[in-house]
Amino acid sequence: MFGYAVFVAALAMFLPYLFLIQAAFAKAWGRGFGLENISLRNFHFVLFEHGTAAKSVLNSFVNAGVSATSVVILTLGVAYIVTRRLVPFGGILGFLCIAPFVIPGVVLAIGFYAAYAPPPLALCGTAPILILAFTTRFLPIGYVNASAAIRSLNPEMEEAVCVLGGSRLTALRRVVAPLLKRSLLGAWLLIFIPATRELSAAIFLYGPNTKVASVMIFDMSEEGNFEYLAALALILQVLTLPLLWIGQKALGRDFMLRRTAT
């Protein structure tokens, strides 16, 4: 059993990572393992010499952060309206939030391009269009989390606010949001982390100043710069890993599976 587990882990994790790390630190990755082949030149290059690589990492993080935040806020609102039946036919709203799940990122990107690139919006190549696309792509994850979390709250908690003179908004702000803080933070991380490496929509929508890390990595692979590619990927890894660690610390080991607010 143990041997089998190690075998699977080796195939899935150790081997790819080993070669990724080797390439990142190699002068030339084809020369194999060996002390004389190790250098930090690749990192120095992508961080300080390359024109846009460092900027692309920053772009990725800003886009992912803004998108994750807007997804969480949007889906909390929609899930609340749908679950508490505040409007007729709310189920349709819920369905619209889930729908992007079945649309391939490429198709979604082309749709966005067609809709937002021509004037008067002319958003092509700007950060807002990337953020809009990411927000749409990750709506389903946010919605499923938010609606499960809200369903776990007894509506009497909010009714108690109303009876005492508070509005729905007061109930959301003072009771619902604080009680759902943990599950919402979990949902935020679940969106933020994949959003930092989203490629399929980004590749159609980025512009000269808004290139994100995933697109950068893709370009490097096209050019055959595997050492730089590996170094950039490793930087991305090192930056996101702490978030996973924070998530587990703050929310418990199984935060990715968390479906209820406790």
Add this chain to the structure above:
Amino acid sequence: MSKLVLKNVARRYGAVEAVADFSLELVPGEFVSLLGPSGCGKTTTLRMIAGFVPPSAGTIDMDGRQISSPSSVVPPEKRRMSMIFQSYAIWPNMTVGENVGFGLQVRRLSRGEIDRKVDAILDVVQMRNLKGRYPAELSGGQQQRVALARAIVVEPEVLLLDEPLSNLDANLREEMRFEIRRLHDEFKITTVYVTHDQSEAMVTSDRIVVMNKGRIEQIDTPHVLYARPRSRFVAGFIGRTNFLEGSRQGSEVRFDGFSAAASALEGANGTGGLLYSLRPQAIGLATQKPNGGVLAVEAEIAGRSYLGEYWDYQVKPLGAAKPLRVSTGPNAVFEIGTRVWLEIDPSAMVRVE
């Protein structure tokens, strides 16, 4: 002037009539219970008073101002009422003090004023020492006290309680009944209390509305409700009782195993079936034939159970098909099979529909 007036209020859900033709007036400071089995419409009625559910017919007025009608409903947050929920609905993210102070904060009172009022009400419910605790650290009874304090501290026009004691264990439930009545006597808030527990309703209420299948069966004080139930449902729901079916024969009414003079019985000259309710406590047991104005019926003890506070006997009049239930004090011991005399006061027999 009446505090709260419900006029012909009804609520339909599709084809289901949850509440039908409900009319009730509460005078200021009155404590009224809505009592009935689950699904009788009592909670729907309460939620209509609170403003969470609009009526499909009828109107609700408070202090002479209309607050609910099928066309317009004043929202719950504008009614200046308080409600205590079955789940308590204490907010787990706030301390006891913050929970209780919330309504005052919403009403924009000053910090000092809020602190003073919160402390005062926490003293009343004996929770002052737990002001800084979070609800997760409190027992069920303590959470209930927080809910009470939170509801009363805002000095509401009307206090609504939705089965507030159903999640507590039996001893605590009994204690909290008296607590709720004590708080009512202290603050004199007009109160509507929903429960399915008849003893809860009897301990707390000035008047009880007995509901069944969305309709009002009877509205009366606890004593009248028990002594003079008007329908079979009320007689059976409030306490235990014997139902006696009679048939008129000349000047007498014949029951199973005995008969009584029609002139001594209430409503024996009316039309329709003669169904009477006779409480087990209203029947006496004696070894000697009693004399005086009571009805004496010879009978045999058919079964018994001892419940500590009283004996529950099944006693069968000679020649009867079914036994009657009779409650006696714990010291009145009769063996099974003993011949006894039943003492029945005909005026205690209440005709029901």
